[in-house]
Amino acid sequence: MSEYLLEVNNLKTWFYTFRGVVKAVDGVSFSLKKGEVLGIVGESGCGKSITGFSILKLIDPPGQFEGGGITFEGEDLLAKSEEEMHAIRGNKISMVFQDPMTSLNPLYTIGQQIEESLAIHQTQLGKKERRAKAIELLKAVGIPAPQERISSYPHEFSGGMRQRVIIAISLATNPELIIADEPTTALDVTVQAQVIRRLLELVRSQNTSLILITHDLALVSEAADKIVVMYCGKVVERGTVTDIIESPAHPYTVGLLRSIPRLTDEQSRLEQIPGMVPSPFDLPPGCKFAPRCRYCQDICRREEPEEAVMTEGHRVACHFPLKGGLACD
Ligand SMILES: Nc1ncnc2c1ncn2[C@@H]1O[C@H](COP(=O)(O)OP(=O)(O)O)[C@@H](O)[C@H]1O
Ligand SMILES: [Mg+2]
Structure with a gap:
C-alpha cells in the first residue's frame, strides 16, 4: 500500500454557471501521510x-469533477457511490466548518448531538457508554464542567465553546482524517489560538491527519508539517513548513508571508500584495499571478508555468522561482 493516507492527483472541480465555467479547482495535487498536518493557504x-x-x-451541480483522482487509504474516492461516501464521511473523514452555528442543531442539546454521531458511527457502544464517551470528548476539547454542560443547548455556549463542540463531534468517530475549513475565523484571536492548539494536541496524540484550510499563513506555519499554497484554483507552491517559510520560491508565497502581521515588531509596515485576485470568469492566459507579480516577464503572460521541483517535496509553479525569497539573476 502507498505510504500516503491521502493522495490528490491533478484534481479538477469545475462549476458550469450561466456566466461561464469556474475552474474552482484546476489541477491540484498534494499528498498527506498518516498523522501529518497539512495547511492549505491562499486568499479568498x-x-x-x-x-x-x-x-x-x-460537490453538487453545477459543480462536477472534471478530471484527476483522489486516493484515500489506497482507494479511489471518485469511483465510490454516494452510499459508500456516506459511510466514509463523518466516519473515516470528518469535516469542521467555519460557522459552528450552521453545523449544530439548535433544537438538540450538545450531548444529544454528540451521542447521535456516536450512535451512527460507533454502533458497538450502548446508551450509557455513549454518554460517558460524549463527556470524555467534551473534556478533551477543553469544555469545563462537561457533566453539566452536556445538557446545554448550542445557544447557551459562546462561539469558542461551540467550535470546541464541533471539534468534539468531528473526533467522536476516531476519524483518520479531519478537514478543518477556517475553523476559527469567526472567533476572536485569543480564542482562535486556544481552539486550534487544542485541536492540534488532539490530532497529534491520536495520530490523526489534519487538513487545516485557512487564509492565515501565520497559523499554519505554527501548526502544520506541510503547506500547499493555492492561487486561482491551482497549487502555486507546496512543501514542508520550512521550505515555504524559509525558502519561499513563488512570488505569491512571498507576498503572503510579507503580509503577515508580526506582533514583535510594531514598526514594520505590512506589505499588501498589489492588485486583486482576478475574476474566475476572466483569468489571464499565462501564469494566473502574472498581473500582480513584480518579477513578471513576457513568458509569464503567455505560458502557464509547469510545476518544478526545487528540492525533494518542494515544488513551485513559476517560470522564475525565487531563491530564499529573492529573485536570482
Ligand atoms: N456553487 C458554486 N457555483 C459557482 N462557483 C462556485 C461555487 N462554489 C464556489 N465557487 C467558486 O469557486 C471558487 C473557489 O471557491 P472557494 O473554494 O470557496 O474559495 P476559498 O475557500 O479559497 O475562499 C470561487 O471563485 C468561487 O466563487
Ligand atoms: Mg473557503
Whole structure:
C-alpha cells in the first residue's frame, strides 16, 4: 500500500454557471501521510474550500469533477457511490466548518448531538457508554464542567465553546482524517489560538491527519508539517513548513508571508500584495499571478508555468522561482 493516507492527483472541480465555467479547482495535487498536518493557504476565492469539499465528494451541480483522482487509504474516492461516501464521511473523514452555528442543531442539546454521531458511527457502544464517551470528548476539547454542560443547548455556549463542540463531534468517530475549513475565523484571536492548539494536541496524540484550510499563513506555519499554497484554483507552491517559510520560491508565497502581521515588531509596515485576485470568469492566459507579480516577464503572460521541483517535496509553479525569497539573476 502507498505510504500516503491521502493522495490528490491533478484534481479538477469545475462549476458550469450561466456566466461561464469556474475552474474552482484546476489541477491540484498534494499528498498527506498518516498523522501529518497539512495547511492549505491562499486568499479568498482561491479554491481552498472546494478542494476540501471535493475530498468528501460534497460537490453538487453545477459543480462536477472534471478530471484527476483522489486516493484515500489506497482507494479511489471518485469511483465510490454516494452510499459508500456516506459511510466514509463523518466516519473515516470528518469535516469542521467555519460557522459552528450552521453545523449544530439548535433544537438538540450538545450531548444529544454528540451521542447521535456516536450512535451512527460507533454502533458497538450502548446508551450509557455513549454518554460517558460524549463527556470524555467534551473534556478533551477543553469544555469545563462537561457533566453539566452536556445538557446545554448550542445557544447557551459562546462561539469558542461551540467550535470546541464541533471539534468534539468531528473526533467522536476516531476519524483518520479531519478537514478543518477556517475553523476559527469567526472567533476572536485569543480564542482562535486556544481552539486550534487544542485541536492540534488532539490530532497529534491520536495520530490523526489534519487538513487545516485557512487564509492565515501565520497559523499554519505554527501548526502544520506541510503547506500547499493555492492561487486561482491551482497549487502555486507546496512543501514542508520550512521550505515555504524559509525558502519561499513563488512570488505569491512571498507576498503572503510579507503580509503577515508580526506582533514583535510594531514598526514594520505590512506589505499588501498589489492588485486583486482576478475574476474566475476572466483569468489571464499565462501564469494566473502574472498581473500582480513584480518579477513578471513576457513568458509569464503567455505560458502557464509547469510545476518544478526545487528540492525533494518542494515544488513551485513559476517560470522564475525565487531563491530564499529573492529573485536570482
Ligand atoms: N456553487 C458554486 N457555483 C459557482 N462557483 C462556485 C461555487 N462554489 C464556489 N465557487 C467558486 O469557486 C471558487 C473557489 O471557491 P472557494 O473554494 O470557496 O474559495 P476559498 O475557500 O479559497 O475562499 C470561487 O471563485 C468561487 O466563487
Ligand atoms: Mg473557503
